Amino acid sequence: MTEAVEKLTKKSDDPSRWYVQLVRMAKLADYGPVRGTFAIRPYGYEVWERIQRDLDDRFKATGHKNAAFPLLIPESFLMKEADHVEGFAPECAWVTMGGDDELEERLAIRPTSESIICDFYRDWIHSYRDLPVLINQWCNVMRWEKVTRPFLRSSEFLWQEGHTVHATAEEAREETLRMLGVYQDTFHEMLAIPVLTGRKSPSERFSGAVETFTCEALMGDGRALQAATSHDLGQNFAEAFDISFLDENQNRVRPYQTSWGFSTRVIGAMILVHGDDRGLKIPPRIAPTEAVIVPIWRGKNKPEVRREAETLFSELKAANFRMEVDLDEEHSPGWKFNEHELRGVPVRVEIGPKDIEKGQVVLVRRDTGEKESVPRSGLAERLRDLLQTIQEDMLRAAAAFRHENTHNVETYEEFREVIAERRGFVVAPWDGTEETEAKIKEETKATIRLLPFERQEGKDLVSGKPGETAVFARAY
Amino acid sequence: MTEAVEKLTKKSDDPSRWYVQLVRMAKLADYGPVRGTFAIRPYGYEVWERIQRDLDDRFKATGHKNAAFPLLIPESFLMKEADHVEGFAPECAWVTMGGDDELEERLAIRPTSESIICDFYRDWIHSYRDLPVLINQWCNVMRWEKVTRPFLRSSEFLWQEGHTVHATAEEAREETLRMLGVYQDTFHEMLAIPVLTGRKSPSERFSGAVETFTCEALMGDGRALQAATSHDLGQNFAEAFDISFLDENQNRVRPYQTSWGFSTRVIGAMILVHGDDRGLKIPPRIAPTEAVIVPIWRGKNKPEVRREAETLFSELKAANFRMEVDLDEEHSPGWKFNEHELRGVPVRVEIGPKDIEKGQVVLVRRDTGEKESVPRSGLAERLRDLLQTIQEDMLRAAAAFRHENTHNVETYEEFREVIAERRGFVVAPWDGTEETEAKIKEETKATIRLLPFERQEGKDLVSGKPGETAVFARAY
Missing domain, CATH: 3.30.930.10 (Bira Bifunctional Protein; Domain 2)
Structure with missing residues (x-):
């Protein structure tokens, strides 16, 4: 609470x-x-x-096909591949006791399972x-x-x-x-x-x-x-x-x-x-709840609105939507709007006395805030379309954001400025050496996120040597 | 191999x-x-x-609803419930190091999660x-x-x-x-x-x-x-x-x-x-493969039989059966029969030149060994029925076995004899004391498996005191 x-x-x-x-x-x-x-x-x-x-x-x-391999990996297994042990051993949790007995060899809780799986594959x-x-x-x-x-x-x-x-x-x-x-x-x-x-x-x-x-x-x-x-x-x-x-x-x-x-x-x-200032936005296909019904009642019409909200809930559930209905009597509709926006439920369905009169409901999109009144008769179909539209629009909005925040830069100064002030992906040629990669990381905190499948030639901004495009960014 | x-x-x-x-x-x-x-x-x-x-x-x-709780449980959590720690602490695997650091408190890999989940529930x-x-x-x-x-x-x-x-x-x-x-x-x-x-x-x-x-x-x-x-x-x-x-x-x-x-x-x-001497018997509903097609070919008719087996496989797969077809050319049909019986595949579908001529296949049940020739035309329907029958018959056979191996005994001598020679479930009155339970366990290796929901009164075979029925058996 x-x-x-x-x-x-x-x-x-x-x-x-x-x-x-x-x-x-x-x-x-x-x-x-x-x-x-x-x-x-x-x-x-x-x-x-x-x-x-x-x-x-x-x-x-x-x-x-799926399978299950053991959780615990003997230390000697991790040591077999030289790079692998260097990468993972320092961050392992180690089991050293089984029951009351000290183990002869300590066992890592798997940080990743290549080593133990290879041990089985050798026999298979x-x-x-x-x-x-x-x-x-x-x-x-x-x-x-x-x-x-x-x-x-x-x-x-x-x-x-x-x-x-x-x-x-x-x-x-x-x-x-x-x-x-x-x-x-x-x-x-x-x-x-x-x-x-x-x-x-x-x-x-x-x-x-x-x-x-x-x-x-x-x-x-x-x-x-x-x-x-x-x-x-x-x-x-x-x-x-x-x-x-x-x-x-x-x-x-x-x-x-x-x-x-x-x-x-x-x-x-x-x-x-x-996510935004109001909370989560969960894409409809992975949302636990696709739509939540919030009844809007006042004093004497509460029983009727409540009954209609329940009927609507049953209908939409029967039509295979993942639904909730918020019949809580302690909180106001406004409080509930905030709560379900915070939880990122893709669509809010509002129903009040006037909607019941007109045989309609109001649909509110979490992603854009847009509202529309929809007749009860064609509601399931409209909701299905709307969820599909939201799913597509969310991808489109994220792609537009990425596009706006992907910068091709010409000089190292510009590189540093963009990384420091605007962030985003910065596309610039890289000469392929660890030295320039390390220098850039040290000076800007940006790392090479990836080398695109289609790379363009150009001059490395740091060394001036010939290189091919890499995508840089500060990363989580 | x-x-x-x-x-x-x-x-x-x-x-x-x-x-x-x-x-x-x-x-x-x-x-x-x-x-x-x-x-x-x-x-x-x-x-x-x-x-x-x-x-x-x-x-x-x-x-x-499903959720996920942490794998590692601090020792102090296990200790909070006195019986719980006594039951589980002696059989825990203990993490004592994280990376290069010795931990201040050792952590058990969960043997069961009551203690850590209760820690969350207190807050929720x-x-x-x-x-x-x-x-x-x-x-x-x-x-x-x-x-x-x-x-x-x-x-x-x-x-x-x-x-x-x-x-x-x-x-x-x-x-x-x-x-x-x-x-x-x-x-x-x-x-x-x-x-x-x-x-x-x-x-x-x-x-x-x-x-x-x-x-x-x-x-x-x-x-x-x-x-x-x-x-x-x-x-x-x-x-x-x-x-x-x-x-x-x-x-x-x-x-x-x-x-x-x-x-x-x-x-x-x-x-x-x-399972039996030939291998597994997997109930159809949980079998990875419901039926395996084994083509039976000789020299010159191999291409035709192979082709028919492949067609049959596609048809049955399209009809949503979990199918395999064994087109291996190294092994004989007899070898394959053994192999798929060992793996417990519920139904074997045999198809040879004569079957092709007659427009039929042979279905062989793994559970009973029964064979039948079935026209290709109604095969999917017949196979669906047969799998259902096998599922039911396997439950019936296991229930009959249990019935035959459930013994009501009148004396402790009889109890001991049945447990030693015939095993199975033994139903007998128990006076409700730990003493008789322990004595029976020591002398016969049988434990009380359960106290039925509907119990009958009677005299404990060991103590002669009044008691109610319990089900005993030697257990895994």
Whole structure:
């Protein structure tokens, strides 16, 4: 109850405070007792379930099957791939006791599962007939982060991790890009978030990969968020874990692997991309509630309005809409409007005595605030269309915002100015060296978010050497 | 490949060896590097997914929502409820390091989540308007077990745990029994396993509950398996975690809670109840593959038979059956029959040159071995009926087995004889004391599986004192 009384900070005033306040006020998540841990509350979890179902369907349609691998990874497994251990060991949570017994080898709670899955794959893969292996796992992982924020960066988070094995390098690369495309489709079609896709620079690669591809989204405050990644692992893990198979000519050879992940972090992206001063805006396809009915009654007409609201609720529920009706008698309609706007319900359905008289209701869009009166007779159809329109308009608005906040710059001075004052994506040539990348990061806090698939030639703004375009931004 | 060559031990010769061998040969699960951990392979995981979807639908239909709570529980939380800590602390895996830092308080990987969830509920519940809280969590849990077996008892397992909060003791008891009924329905309708339901004796209660209800199933070897439990927690946890709410009269009172769990253990039950010397029998509703087409070809007619098998496969897939077609050219039809019987595919569809000539196929039931020729024209309909019949017959067969192996005994001598030689459920009066319960356990290894909802009076076989019927068995 206290949450509803609290006043939401303005997004423009203090985006960080706005974010954490909104997460709690909208009951998406709550802080746990251990640093950086959170509970995802039913309202937030239902968003995740809807995204998860969509992705899972896409994984299955592209031939993948789910499985479950152990949570605990012996330290020696993590050490087998040199880059991998360097990347992950420092941020592991370690189990050192089982019951009352001190363990001989400490066990990491999986930060990611390549190493333990490869240990199984070594036993499961013998012949070219066993390939490709196309397996996905939905699970929790843990990374002992120092600075955390619900959804965006937490010690424990939920995700899926795909782990595939292929006979050739070409097939592995195809798979890596196919899954990047699957992610992109889910961002566009479900989350209404337009993402840029491309390669990571070598310094930003997944520890152990030969190439990492990424989906990068632009948040409302002009900072970028790495929203999902897909890795071509080459033969690195097959070497480290001694995975091999007999090919059609009876030669023993090493396979090629990929891995790809998508996490509850995307809920953070949804909040930051679409949210405003009034609260969340949840895209209709992933909204737990598509529309909420708020009856507007006064004294003596309350019973009639209440009855009509209940009837309307039953009708729309029967027509398969995810509906709520707010029959609370303690709060005013205005209070309820605020509350459901904060929760980001895509459409509000108002019904009062005059509407009943005229045989109509009022529909109010959360994304634009537009209102319209709609006859009761064709309501279901109109609501269906409106939800579809909102879904599309939210993607369009986010794409327009990204377009406005993507800057091609000509000089390093301009680069610095844009990053410091306007943020957004900055497109500029990069000479491909770690030195200029590091210098830019140090001086501007901007990192290379990705190297686009189609790159243009130009001169690096720092070194003046020939290079190709990269997309820079300050990132979450 | 090696798995297929291996010969399955007979169930009657050595049920333990048969079980672990079958789990691996059918590719349901595989052993992990840490003691008692397993990977659930895609074929096993798909069985779980089908059960999970069914249960999740039933949970939602009864008003529950899913959420996610943290994996790690501070030791001090576990200690708050005295019985609870005694029951679970000795079998926890403990995290003592985060990154390079020694933790101030060690953290248990959740063995079950009552304690951490209550910590959140204290903050979420203020008023009678916040009740009931009806939340479920699908997750992994860990118990550091000494003796483990895939699915049946493992250090880590997957499950769901429901955690609800109610204003009154009556509502909490109703919820406890409602969810017991939901479990029973899933066992009957999906797993084709008839379960007995009833109360646990006090010594077998969940640590911290005021009453535990259970679903008990009888395995093929005559031993019982506790298949799912539902707990009435009373106010024990609300006291320990200081959860309270203002009732309608503005009095601050303690709520009543329940918890209930159902795990991947049920896959072990499925194997043990239905499996036979030839391998698994998976009930059609949870089978990853409902029917497999095995073409029977010889030399020159191979192309035609192959083509027909592929056409048949497409037709049945289009009719929404979960189908496989085994076009492998290395192995004989007989080899394939064995392989798919081992995997427990409910129906085999054979098609050879004569069948093509006659416009028919042969359907072979995995559960009974019965064969029938069916015209191609009405095949989809016949297959749909047959799968339904198999589902029902498997439940009927398991119920008949349980009936044959449920014994009412008159004397303690008879009790001991039946338990030692025939196993099964033994129904006998119990005087309600821990002493006789312990004596029976020590002398016969049989435990009280449950106290039926309708009990009959009689004299305890050990003490001669008046008592009421209990169901005893040796258990997994």
